[in-house]
Amino acid sequence: MSARVNLLAPEVLANPYPVFAELRRDAPICQVEPGGLWAVSRYADIMNVLKNPQLFSSEGMARSMEPAWLGYNPVARSMLVMDPPRHGRARSLISRAFTPTTIAQLEPFLRATAERLVDELLARRDADFLQSLALPLPAAAIGHLMGLDASLYSRFKHWSDHVAVVSAISATDIEKQQQVQRSLQEMEGYLKEVLEHRRREPGDDLVSGLLTARVDGEALSDAELMSFLFLLLVAGLETTVNLLGNGALLLADRPDLLERLRAEPELIPSFIEEVLRYESPAQAGFRLTTAEAEVGGVKLPKYSVLILLLGSACRDEQYVPDAERFVLGRKDPANLPFGHGIHFCLGAPLARLEARVTLEALLPRIRSLSRTPEAPRWHPSLQIRGLMSLPVRVEPA
Ligand code: HEM
Structure with a gap:
């Protein structure tokens, strides 16, 4: 390859x-x-890099998330951008409140929400799949988990979209900067109220659990709590919406898959794993070298910024055979779409549950899912693979 590839080129x-x-x-x-x-x-x-957080730092990326025009950004202080030993302490405190039981308890709420959203979609027949199902479901999941006010769910995506793009905003785009600043302030103000409320009146929600979690008698500080809640909102929404959206696109383009899943619903979990691998919502992660490093035989200077193309690794024959083909019923779950090593996605069980519940609510109720013939438009993002919109028509079963 001669010229540098531009990962954001339209093609x-x-x-x-x-x-x-x-x-x-x-x-x-x-x-x-x-x-x-x-x-x-x-x-x-990619696996070698992810296994060596000392040499390939996540913390090193924090600076790009706090540009001078913004100053403080809670996500830049979250565990996603921490290295050991700080990362281990934060993760172990948070894991205590974010347990498999907490997630499993969400299922009845998620099922009821998915049923309601499918009713609404069927009543309309023509709708944007993202706005009508793929977005409201994860927003409700995060909101419910955190014990937030349901009337705010529609604002989550707006907030999290703004927080997620901080490093991509140019130093001269004042208007965008102001929008992001406003979203950040709004979100912080609201989450502060939630923390104060839960301190006064603890419930059985995640926030109350985080307030009481201790490691060696030490609790999370307010700043740490705030960072985690911000991260949860961004990491929990930006990715899961696209898992559902990318899955729906595949079903619209491959009616044979839809038919097979309707006939054999036990294949739904395997479909979800294959969507995660084949059209991975988290396309990339970033790391900074803390010293001169060698990757794949190439020497990289200290402070090189690496983009780890997870979407590419998921299509590597070294990862799975016949990697460029969508194969329903592969034997092993595709864990790489959730990362690897110390930063392995904390929300993987939740994302899988949300996708399963949505498909189990949708598939028995529809005969077909078709989309308009235009080429899909993808988000111009390095990190996320997801559609800008997905207009569909559903036919009831
Ligand atoms: C399909 C959905 C999802 C995908 C593909 C995904 C992917 C990822 C990946 C690749 C990482 C590792 C990043 C790195 O190493 O730099 C990660 C980390 C993380 N994810 Fe997810 N994620 C998803 C859903 C969720 C959900 C629903 C939540 C929470 C509600 C969540 C919370 C987190 C957190 C807290 C981390 C940071 C863990 C750490 O730094 O130790 N994710 N995710």
Whole structure:
């Protein structure tokens, strides 16, 4: 490959997989646009980086999330951007409140929410799948988990969209900066109230659990709590919406899959794993080298910024055989879409549960799901693979 690949070029956003295949074959470690990031595209190299957080730091990325025009950004202080030993302490405190039991208890609420949303979708027949199902379900899940006011759910996505794009906003785009600042302030103000309320009147929600969690007698500080709640909102929404949206796109384009899942609903979990792998909602992670480092035989200077192309690793034959094909019923769950090592996604069981409950509510009720013939428009993002919208028509069963 001669010229630098631009990961945000329209043709790459439309279909990054041929470019990823070329990178894996010809230039597995190389600089790409934007920004001359070092792209790592092979499964084995990405795994090596993720297993070595001392040399490939997440904390090093925090600065790009707190540009001068913004100053304080709680997500930049969250465990996602911490290295050991700080990361271990925060993660172990938070894991105590974010247990499999807490998640399993959500199922009846999620099922009732999904049934209601499917009723509404069927009443309309023509709708944007993202706005009518893929977005409101995870928003309700996070809101319920945190014990938040349901009237705010529609604002979550707005807030989290703004917080998620901080590092991509240019120093001269004052209007966008002001929007982001407003969202951040609004979100912080609201979450402060929630913390105070739960302190006075603890319930059995996640926030109350976080307030009482202790490691060696030590609690989370207010700043740590705030960072985690921000992270939860962003990490829990931006990805799961796209798992549901990317899955629906596949079902619209492959009626045979829809039919098979309707006939054999026990295949739903395997469908979800394959969507996660084949059209991975989290396409990339970032790391900073803390010293000169070698990746895949290439020497990288200290302070190189790496973009780990998870979406590419998920299509690597070293990861699974026949990797460019969507195969329903693969044996092993595709865990890599949730990362690997110390930062492995804390919300993986929740995301899987949300997707399963949604499909179990939707599939028995619809005969077909079709979409308009235009090419889908994907978010211009390095990190997220997701549609801007997905207009669909559903026919009831
Ligand atoms: C399909 C949905 C999801 C995908 C594909 C996904 C993917 C990921 C990935 C790849 C990471 C690792 C990032 C890194 O190593 O830099 C991660 C971390 C994380 N995710 Fe998820 N995620 C999803 C849903 C969720 C949900 C629903 C939540 C919570 C409600 C969540 C919470 C987190 C948290 C807290 C971390 C940071 C863990 C740490 O730093 O130790 N995620 N996620």
